[in-house]
Amino acid sequence: MRDELRRTLQVLAEQGQSRDPDQVFLAATQVARRRQRRTLVSGTVAGVAVAILAVGPGLVGKRNDTRVAVGSGATTVPPGTIVPGGPAASERDRLMVAGLIEFAREVGPPALTFAEEGVQLGLGEDLITRRAPSELNDPAQWVLATQEFRSHVGPFSALTLLRESRSLDVSVGPHPHCASAPVPPPAGVAHLRRVSVHPDAADGCLGWFTVDIYVDAEGIVHAVTLDLWAP
Amino acid sequence: MRFLRDTSSDQERFRQLYPRLLRFAAVVAPTEDDPNDLVQEAVAQTLRRHRLTDLQSPEHYLRKSILRLASNRRRTLSARRRANPRLARMSPAVDSHPSDLADLLRLPPSVRAVLFLVEVEGWTYRQVSDLLGCSEQAARARASRGLRQLRTALMEETR
Numbered sequence: 001m002r003d004e005l006r007r008t009l010q011v012l013a014e015q016g017q018s019r020d021p022d023q024v025f026l027a028a029t030q031v032a033r034r035r036q037r038r039t040l041v042s043g044t045v046a047g048v049a050v051a052i053l054a055v056g057p058g059l060v061g062k063r064n065d066t067r068v069a070v071g072s073g074a075t076t077v078p079p080g081t082i083v084p085g086g087p088a089a090s091e092r093d094r095l096m097v098a099g100l101i102e103f104a105r106e107v108g109p110p111a112l113t114f115a116e117e118g119v120q121l122g123l124g125e126d127l128i129t130r131r132a133p134s135e136l137n138d139p140a141q142w143v144l145a146t147q148e149f150r151s152h153v154g155p156f157s158a159l160t161l162l163r164e165s166r167s168l169d170v171s172v173g174p175h176p177h178c179a180s181a182p183v184p185p186p187a188g189v190a191h192l193r194r195v196s197v198h199p200d201a202a203d204g205c206l207g208w209f210t211v212d213i214y215v216d217a218e219g220i221v222h223a224v225t226l227d228l229w230a231p
Numbered sequence: 232m233r234f235l236r237d238t239s240s241d242q243e244r245f246r247q248l249y250p251r252l253l254r255f256a257a258v259v260a261p262t263e264d265d266p267n268d269l270v271q272e273a274v275a276q277t278l279r280r281h282r283l284t285d286l287q288s289p290e291h292y293l294r295k296s297i298l299r300l301a302s303n304r305r306r307t308l309s310a311r312r313r314a315n316p317r318l319a320r321m322s323p324a325v326d327s328h329p330s331d332l333a334d335l336l337r338l339p340p341s342v343r344a345v346l347f348l349v350e351v352e353g354w355t356y357r358q359v360s361d362l363l364g365c366s367e368q369a370a371r372a373r374a375s376r377g378l379r380q381l382r383t384a385l386m387e388e389t390r
Contacts, residue, residue, distance in 0.1 A: 001378075001381075001382065001385070002350065004331065005335075005346065005350060005378075005381065006350050006351055008331045008332055008335055009258060009335070009343075009346060009347050009350060009351050010351060011332060012257060012258050012332060012335060012336075012343075012347075013254040013255070013257050013258050013347065013351065014254070014257070015257045015266070016253040016254065016256060016257030016260075016265075016266035016267065017265075017267070018250070018253060019267050021245060021246045021249035022242065022246065024245075024249065024267060024270060024271050024274070025238075025241070025242050025245045025246070025249075025274060026242075027271050027275075028271045028272075028274035028275040028278060029238055029274075029275075029278060031271070031272075031275035032274075032275045032276075032278040032279045035275070035279060153282075
């Protein structure tokens, strides 16, 4: 009986028609992504509702004019986005961000003033490395070889994200971490002005990122951090 | 760089696992379902939470997931058949298979899984119990129950 059972089980096991495993995997990935997006949409709606309740109507105001126009990839800002207060982006901030985006898109060299002692590059609240101003002319030097960060797989580069995004937004000071609460700045640069560039709300949280540029009163860049959203 | 974007290493891992997962899915899947769908769903559910390469044993994890999905599917289909007897008559019955296969397909997916893993793949009951999330004794009990049912069916057929 055992042999017969084994044979029958073998027959049953062979009944599945083999497909291209890459196709099966691709289909599974697409399903997973679609479900993730659906979860994020509901999560974002809940997050925004919580933010409105938490900050009150006084802080949910009209957005300042913070659009960035760079070359052919001019960006637009949807109205009515929640801003957590703080100073509005100045003309200098906008020019600085525009310079970084142009550099990311290889339109020209970085039109930013870097600190002589170098610029610290980091992820989220962590400053990981320091690069000399001369090194920063090379996009490869902006890459952080961290393997994993907030469920995203590295390496990470602020320039890559800025290059790939078409619809960007600038803010100054603490800002919501997409649907989550603001993330504090790295301890070493907390005293500096934080100018952030991130995609507009239409991209959803999965594609959300922020590149935070820390500048002093003279507009000299001391640190640049990248942060991503994780479910 | 983005979440769920860099899946090349997972894809490579899955390519290696696929033939074994498909065989397992074919054993535990209800007759109405394509085993490939079970494998795909198990991978989709896993990828939402983990990268395959981050799991200690992705094969074990995926088999567990396939078995859970198969058991849920069987429960849903049974409930549907109970609620609608006409549907039960129209559904592709296990009786369309040769008698030995049909007898096997009447067993619950978890019992089929135990028998397949032990008899064909040579797993120990301890390993099987880990997959099923039960004690070793319970895994043995399921196997004996399955064998008893098959023996009874065989005896009835030969009578």
